[in-house]
Structure formats: C-alpha cells, structure tokens
Amino acid sequence: MSNSTAGHLQQDGGHMSNKREAAEVDAEMQPAAKQLRAPQYNFVRYCYRHNPDIQAAPTQVRCVRQEQQRRVEWQARVEQLDSECERQAVQQAVRLFDSSNDKLRKLMLEGMLLKSCFPQLSFISTQVQKLIKIDFISALPEEVALKILGYLDCQSLCSAAAVCRRWQELADDDTVWYHMCEQHIDRKCPKCGWGLPLLHMKRARYIKSDKASASKGESEDAPQSKMRPWKVVYRERFKVESNWRKGIYRIQEFKGHMDGVLSLQLTNKLLLTGSYDSTVAIWDLATGKLVRRLSGHTDGVKALRFDDQKLITGSLDKTIRVWNYVTGACVSTYRGHQDSVLSVDSFRKLIVSGSADKTVKVWHVESRTCYTLRGHTGWVNCVKLHPKSFTCFSGSDDMTIRMWDIRTNTCVRVFHGHVGQVQKVIPLTLGSDLIEDPKDAVVPPDGTAPANDPSIQATNFDDSLPYPTHLLSCSLDNTIKLWNVKTGACIRTQFGHVEGVWDIAADNFRIVSGSHDRSCKVWDLQTGKCMHTFVGNHAPVACVGIGDSEFVSGDELGCVKLYNFDTT
Structure with missing residues (x-):
C-alpha cells in the first residue's frame, strides 16, 4: 500500500494519522497478497494448447515439438500455392482469425462450416481429432x-x-x-x-541384507x-x-511313510504328515528332506493340528498327544475317548476332538477339565473350531453336521442334506458375491421338508459375535456342499467326483478336494465350478492341504505330492 493511498484513507476515515501506520498496514497485507497469487496453471485466461506454463513444462517438450512440426508443414503447403495472391489471402485470413476475440472466432468458424461440403467437413473432423488430444x-x-x-x-x-x-x-x-x-x-x-x-x-516385501541387520548397539540411523x-x-x-488358473505347476513328491497317509498339514516352511505306520513326519518344503519323525502312538495317526508352538495329534489308539515338534518329545497325552480319535482342532489353551465313539470332547488345558458333547449317532469324522464366535462344527457318519456353542456345551443347529458320511467341515466368512444354486433341494433323508425341521430354523444368534457366514463340507455321497450358517440351508452342491470325497481344503479363492476316485480337483470358491482335475495317484486320496501357491495330497499308498504353482 503506497503513502498516497494511506493519506487518502486518512482523509476518508480519519483512522490513519501518519505514514508509519500506513506502512504497518502494508506489512500486514503482504502475506494475504502472497496467498492470493494466481496459480501456475491458469486455465481461465489461456486454453490448454496456448497456456505458456503448460507449454514450458519439461513433460510437454514432445507435444510442443509436434505442434511446431505441424506449423512448419502447414507453412510449407502455403508456400507451394500457385500464386502470390492465394498465399496472401490465406495468411490474411489466418491473421484476421488470430486477432479476433472468442465471439468473432466462433462466428467465423460457424460460417465456414455452413459453407463447407462433405469432403471438407470430413477433413475438418480428421484434423480436429488429432488436435483435441490432450496429455491430461x-x-x-x-x-x-x-x-x-x-x-x-x-x-x-x-x-x-x-x-x-x-x-x-x-x-x-x-x-x-x-x-x-x-x-x-x-x-x-x-x-x-x-x-x-x-x-x-x-x-x-523387505529384502534383508547383512548390512541392514543392525545389532542392539547400533544407532537408529543404521x-x-x-x-x-x-x-x-x-x-x-x-x-x-x-x-493357478492355467494349471501350470511342478510336482514334488515326499516319500518316507511305510503305509498310507491319513492326515497332513501345510505351513509356510514345513509339511507335516500322519500315517497308518503310527508316525508323524515333518518335511522341509524348501529342500524336500525329512526333518524329523515323531514316534509314540501305537496305531495310525488320523488327525494332526500344528501351530508355531505345538503339534497336536489324534490316533486310532484312542489318545491325543501334544508334541514339541522341535525336539520331537511328547509333552502330554490325553485319554478319554472310548474309540479311535478321528479329528482334532485347537486354539490357544483349548482342544476339541472327534471320535469313533460318536462324541465330541472339549479339553480345557489350563483348568484340566473335559466336556463331552453328545448328539451324533455315528462316528465323528471331523471337528473345526471357530474361536471368534465360540462355536465348533462337527461332521459325522450319521450324515449330519452339528454346530455347538462351546461356552454352554450345547448344540445350536443341525445341518441336514448329505446322503453319505460327512468327512470334513470348514467354516468360512465370505462376501455376498457367491453364486448360489436356487434349484439345490435341501431335503433330509427322511423326506421331510426343511421348513418342518426345527434344527434349521432361525436361531437367536448373539449379534455381538462374528459368526462364520458359510460352511463348506464334503461327504462320501461324492459331493461338496456350501451352507448358509445363519439359515442352515444348503445353497450350493458341487458335483464332479465319481466316488466319495475324503477331504477338502479351502482359502479365499479356491477349494481343493481329494477323493476315493484317486483324483484331486481344484474348484472356484465363488462360482463352485471345477477349474482343474489332477489324476495320477495310484490309490484313493485320503487328505489334502492348500497354501497360497501350492496344494498337497496324500494317498493310501503313502505317497505325498505337492503341486507348486510358483514356477519362478
């Protein structure tokens, strides 16, 4: 703000008495003036093609060069005209257009378009398509x-x-x-x-190097x-x-058991297998070598569950054992089932087991208590915990699946629909984009309608608990079924195997199944369609496991195959 302006304000309002006050006001206004500075890309005054800030940008060098090349070519065509009068007429028309304002330019263009013939309009359309392309x-x-x-x-x-x-x-x-x-x-x-x-x-995502591994004594700037x-x-x-989608893979075989493989689990670095030969084998996935063999059971190892701290096994000798997989020592043994232990699962200090004695047992390690869940009328072939909702699912030879509340040790729901012994259940939390089969009839073996069975009616679920949304199961009726947990209804049945399905494994994208027909199948979880069928086993496939880039199968001859889709 100038001194004359300050004096003018003093005469009008009488609020500024001297030049010092005017200077102070000027100093206060300077930051605001800086904030009101026009932006670099001024699209109000200039269009994209003529904005000097854009044309001067380093990224626009190629575009500017092309624009200049077009102008040179146009000037050359003007110079090739036959007479001087024609050249001057073209240049004068261009200068007139260039000196006109926006309104006159539009009127000129409109008039020329009205006078143009179809070949000329086609030429204009072609040229405009080239010029209006913007590197936005x-x-x-x-x-x-x-x-x-x-x-x-x-x-x-x-x-x-x-x-x-x-x-x-x-x-x-x-x-x-x-x-x-x-x-x-x-x-x-x-x-x-x-x-x-x-x-x-x-x-x-981190690439570790020897130089990057800092010791405790090094500074944070290392x-x-x-x-x-x-x-x-x-x-x-x-x-x-x-x-995975194209079926490109390489096979790795693990041979070490003297009898059929009954159970397995795949981890990031290890593969664990349980066999009829009463042992558990621990394999290194990177080398394919046997790391350790655990002995202690007196009959086949039908089930195993492994985490970073412990290994739990269930055997046909009616016992459950907890192992230190690093040393190979048996930490503890649980006895209580009256027949073979067919399945185990665990979460922290809780163990659940299913047995041929038709019961499910819940073992609380810390309190040293055991609860028996009764209701199945056949062998309990599989149990699976869902810790977040305090529930457990079990599948049985009685062709049903039961959902248990492990807080109250009561049965919440019974799922009817299979017509063969249920071998495996997997609770899942999935989105709403699953493809369901509306024609899939959920009729219990006795022929009664599902709506008349109180076991699949709506239950008062605790809304505060995150129950699984769906349940996946396989059976010796040759099918894989997908269930809605909340309603208890079967929403999809997958056909493909010609004999009973012994085991399934699933992740967020796929289902892998192993069958008595000596084949493994990979299914799309969302659609239920079979993506690939893998044959080559010489015996029924008893167990399968799945990882991010591979799946593994074990058969009744003791052969374990790993199908690796990471071929890099």
Missing part, C-alpha cells in the same frame, strides 16, 4: 494424475506405462501399485474378479532393510494366480 496426465498435478491412474486395472495401467516416459514414471509409482495390491491381494476385486495369493513370508517396489510384489503374485 502430464498437465495435471501429480497427485491428481496418480489418483486417476489408481482407478485403472492392471492391464490398462501397463498400457498407460507404454505411452511415454512421463506416463511410465507415474504408472510405476509406488502409490498406484500399493492401491492395486491392497485391492487384490488375499481378496477378490469386485471390478475385475481377480484375487491374488498372500504368499506369507515367502516373498516378504541402514534398514531395502523395500521392494509394490509393482514387483503385485507382479509375482499375479504370476502365481495366473498359474
């Missing part, structure tokens, strides 16, 4: 450009990266690919239908582990998922 990604602020690229799918993003160097720089940005990984890894994208495996710990780009993380998982 390079023109927009980087944050906005990255936001736009974040809406693209993988294929479109890779195509965008091939446009130019600037687009490649933005399309390869870690922010974009982090969003892509977040949308696809361990879940199915609702837009493209693709989901990528998690690959726990096998492909950690070099840390290098982090891989999210695009690399996405690419390797995309490759594994593509191999």
Whole structure:
C-alpha cells in the first residue's frame, strides 16, 4: 500500500494519522497478497494448447515439438500455392482469425462450416481429432494424475506405462501399485474378479541384507532393510494366480511313510504328515528332506493340528498327544475317548476332538477339565473350531453336521442334506458375491421338508459375535456342499467326483478336494465350478492341504505330492 493511498484513507476515515501506520498496514497485507497469487496453471485466461506454463513444462517438450512440426508443414503447403495472391489471402485470413476475440472466432468458424461440403467437413473432423488430444496426465498435478491412474486395472495401467516416459514414471509409482495390491491381494476385486495369493513370508516385501541387520548397539540411523517396489510384489503374485488358473505347476513328491497317509498339514516352511505306520513326519518344503519323525502312538495317526508352538495329534489308539515338534518329545497325552480319535482342532489353551465313539470332547488345558458333547449317532469324522464366535462344527457318519456353542456345551443347529458320511467341515466368512444354486433341494433323508425341521430354523444368534457366514463340507455321497450358517440351508452342491470325497481344503479363492476316485480337483470358491482335475495317484486320496501357491495330497499308498504353482 503506497503513502498516497494511506493519506487518502486518512482523509476518508480519519483512522490513519501518519505514514508509519500506513506502512504497518502494508506489512500486514503482504502475506494475504502472497496467498492470493494466481496459480501456475491458469486455465481461465489461456486454453490448454496456448497456456505458456503448460507449454514450458519439461513433460510437454514432445507435444510442443509436434505442434511446431505441424506449423512448419502447414507453412510449407502455403508456400507451394500457385500464386502470390492465394498465399496472401490465406495468411490474411489466418491473421484476421488470430486477432479476433472468442465471439468473432466462433462466428467465423460457424460460417465456414455452413459453407463447407462433405469432403471438407470430413477433413475438418480428421484434423480436429488429432488436435483435441490432450496429455491430461502430464498437465495435471501429480497427485491428481496418480489418483486417476489408481482407478485403472492392471492391464490398462501397463498400457498407460507404454505411452511415454512421463506416463511410465507415474504408472510405476509406488502409490498406484500399493492401491492395486491392497485391492487384490488375499481378496477378490469386485471390478475385475481377480484375487491374488498372500504368499506369507515367502516373498516378504523387505529384502534383508547383512548390512541392514543392525545389532542392539547400533544407532537408529543404521541402514534398514531395502523395500521392494509394490509393482514387483503385485507382479509375482499375479504370476502365481495366473498359474493357478492355467494349471501350470511342478510336482514334488515326499516319500518316507511305510503305509498310507491319513492326515497332513501345510505351513509356510514345513509339511507335516500322519500315517497308518503310527508316525508323524515333518518335511522341509524348501529342500524336500525329512526333518524329523515323531514316534509314540501305537496305531495310525488320523488327525494332526500344528501351530508355531505345538503339534497336536489324534490316533486310532484312542489318545491325543501334544508334541514339541522341535525336539520331537511328547509333552502330554490325553485319554478319554472310548474309540479311535478321528479329528482334532485347537486354539490357544483349548482342544476339541472327534471320535469313533460318536462324541465330541472339549479339553480345557489350563483348568484340566473335559466336556463331552453328545448328539451324533455315528462316528465323528471331523471337528473345526471357530474361536471368534465360540462355536465348533462337527461332521459325522450319521450324515449330519452339528454346530455347538462351546461356552454352554450345547448344540445350536443341525445341518441336514448329505446322503453319505460327512468327512470334513470348514467354516468360512465370505462376501455376498457367491453364486448360489436356487434349484439345490435341501431335503433330509427322511423326506421331510426343511421348513418342518426345527434344527434349521432361525436361531437367536448373539449379534455381538462374528459368526462364520458359510460352511463348506464334503461327504462320501461324492459331493461338496456350501451352507448358509445363519439359515442352515444348503445353497450350493458341487458335483464332479465319481466316488466319495475324503477331504477338502479351502482359502479365499479356491477349494481343493481329494477323493476315493484317486483324483484331486481344484474348484472356484465363488462360482463352485471345477477349474482343474489332477489324476495320477495310484490309490484313493485320503487328505489334502492348500497354501497360497501350492496344494498337497496324500494317498493310501503313502505317497505325498505337492503341486507348486510358483514356477519362478
């Protein structure tokens, strides 16, 4: 604010008496003036093609060069005209158009279009299509450009990266690919239908080096582990998922049991197998070598459950054993079943078991108490805990599945629908995009309608507990069924095996099944369609397991096969 302006304000209002006060006001106004400075990209005064800020940007060098090349070519065609009068007429028309305001320009263009013939209109259309193409990604602020690229799918993003160097720089940005990984890894994208495996710990995003491993005495400024780009993380998982879909894999065999394999569990680094030969074998997945063999049971090991701290096994000798898998020592033995133990599951200090004595037992390790759940009229072939809802599911030779409340030790619901012995149950929490079969009849073996059976009527579930939404089961009736836990209704039946299904395993994308027909099948969990059938076993497949990039099967001849879809 100038001194004359301050004097003028003093005369009008009488509030500023001297130049010092005017200077103070001027100093106070300067920060506000800086805040009101016009932005760099001024689209009000200039259009995109004539904005000097955009044309001067480093990313626009190629576009400016192309524009200049077109002008040179146009000038050359003008110079090739036959007479000087024609050349001057063209140049004068262009100068007149260039000096006119927006309103006059539109009137001129409208008049020329009205006078143009179809060949000329076609020529105008072709030229306009070339000129109105805008490199909006390079023109927009980087944050906005990255936001736009974040809406693209993988294929479109890779195509965008091939446009130019600037687009490649933005399309390869870690922010974009982090969003892509977040949308696809361990879940199915609702837009493209693709989901990528998690690959726990096998492909950690951190690349560890000897230099990066700092000791306790080193400072916080010591070099840390290098982090891989999210695009690399996405690419390797995309490759594994593509191999799952195309059926590209390599087989690794584990031979060490003297009799049939009854149970197995697959972890990130280890494979554990239980056999009729009364032993448990622990294998290293990386080398394929036998790490340790656990002996102690006096009959076949029908069930096993492994976590980072302990290994629990159930045997045909009617006992349950807890092992230290590192040393191979048996920590404790649980006796209580009157017949073979066919299934075990655990969570922290809780163990559940199913037996051929038709009961389910709940073992509380800390309190040293055991509760017996009765209700099945046949062998209990499988038990599965769902700790978050304090429930347990059991499948039996009586062709039913029961849902138990382990807080009250009562049966909550009975699922009817199988016409053969139920061999495996898996509780799942799934979305609403599952494909259901409305024609799938849920008729109990006695022929009564499901609505007349109180066991599958709506139960007063505790809304505060996160119950599983669905239940997956397999049976010796050759089928795999998907159930709605809340209603108790069977919503889908999957046919494909020609003999009984002994075991199933599932993750967020797939179901793997092993059957008495000596085959394994991989199913799409969302649609229920069979993706691949794997034959080659010389005996019925008794057990299966699934990982992010592989699945494993064990047969009654003692052969264990691992199908690895990570072929890199």
